[in-house]
Amino acid sequence: MASVRPYGHFTHAVVRGIPESFGRKAEGGETDGECGTDLAKAQRQFGVLTGALRQKVGLQLIEIPPDPELPESWRIEDVAVIQGDTALITRPWKQQRRSEAEAVRRVLSELNLTVVEMGGEEGGSGGATLEGSDVLFTGKEFFVGISSHTNHRGAEVLADTFRDFAVSTVPVCGGARLKNVCSMGGPNTIVIGNSEGAKKTLRMMEQLTDHHYEVLTVPEDTAANCIYIRGASKMDFLLHRPTEECPNSTPAFQKLTDYTLLPTACSEASKLGGALSSFCLLINRKLQI
Structure with missing residues (x-):
């Protein structure tokens, strides 16, 4: 397993800007009035997140320009799964989202990653759908959430790509995607929501x-999605939802006394299931840290 890195050690973050079409449906281009998203607020929140990744955590940030023709392209996590030197370009459930991968593919190739394609609708991976927000890598194994966005064939393609790791599938019982209810809060810690669906998962x-x-349970499922990064200074950073968005979960995060906590707002994206x-693909391009 030559490509394995210590869990949470990253050097780069690839992000994609918030497009003017943020909050619109991928098909038809009409604004989804039920979401009530605020474009300017979403862009500000995105700026705070990217600023934290660059200035506080110390990652090299690569930002792909927003594309108004791709209203969901800010959800960059969905279009690639990266482990070590290998990047699997996924196949989102929505046909209209699949062109989001083009710009991401170019960046990952420029970083000299080995890029693996799921392939077209025909052939060995025919019928497969896979989105990165349904994939939880723990540093030891993969869990793939079977949801309306990801199917068993997609999980099989992932398992075939990352053969050094066990891959287990779990039905998504809470939230639209697996990582809506859980994430890694450290090398051996799973952060999980407190709903019945999350606990069943x-x-x-x-x-x-x-x-x-170890398990860190947070009262609100939306707080269970965090970003853990082991910084170059050997500090543990955790980006998590702030008190104003998830007030009941703040005490749970404060138990992580050895971490540098970075409250990061995500309210506008959460209205769209984000x-x-x-917002980011995390990559380690150093052989050793």
Whole structure:
């Protein structure tokens, strides 16, 4: 497993700007009035997130310009799964989203990653759908959420790509995607929401794994999506939802006394089913840190 890096060690973050079409449906281009999104606020929140990744955590930031023709392209996590030197370009469930991968593919190739394609509708991966927000990598194994966005064939393609790791599938019982209800809060810590669906998902994950993980339960499912990064200064950073968005979960995060906590707003993206991790692809391009 030559490409394995210490969990949470990253050097780069690839992000994609918020387009003017933010909040619109991918098909038809009409504004989804039920979402009530605020474009300017979303852009400000995106700026705070990217500023934290660059200035506080110390990552090299690569920003792909926004594309108004791709209203969901800010959700960059969905179009690639990266581990070590390998990047799997996924196939989102919505046909209209699949062109989002073109710009991401170019950037990952420029970073000299080995880019693996899921392929077209025909052939070995025919019928497969996979979105990165349904994929949780723990540093030891992959969990793939089976949801309306990701199917078993997509999980099989991921398993074939990352053969050094066990890949387990779990039905998504809470939230639209697996990482709406859980994320990694450190090398051995799973952060999980407190809803019945989230707890059911965790029980299934525990039944499928041979590894032991600490569990940090947060009262609000939306708070369970965090971004953990081990900085170059060997500090542990955790980007998480702020008190004004998830007031009941702040005490749980404050238990992580050895971490540098970075409250980061995500309210506008969450109206569209997004989360903090939706905004970035994290990459380690150093052989050693």
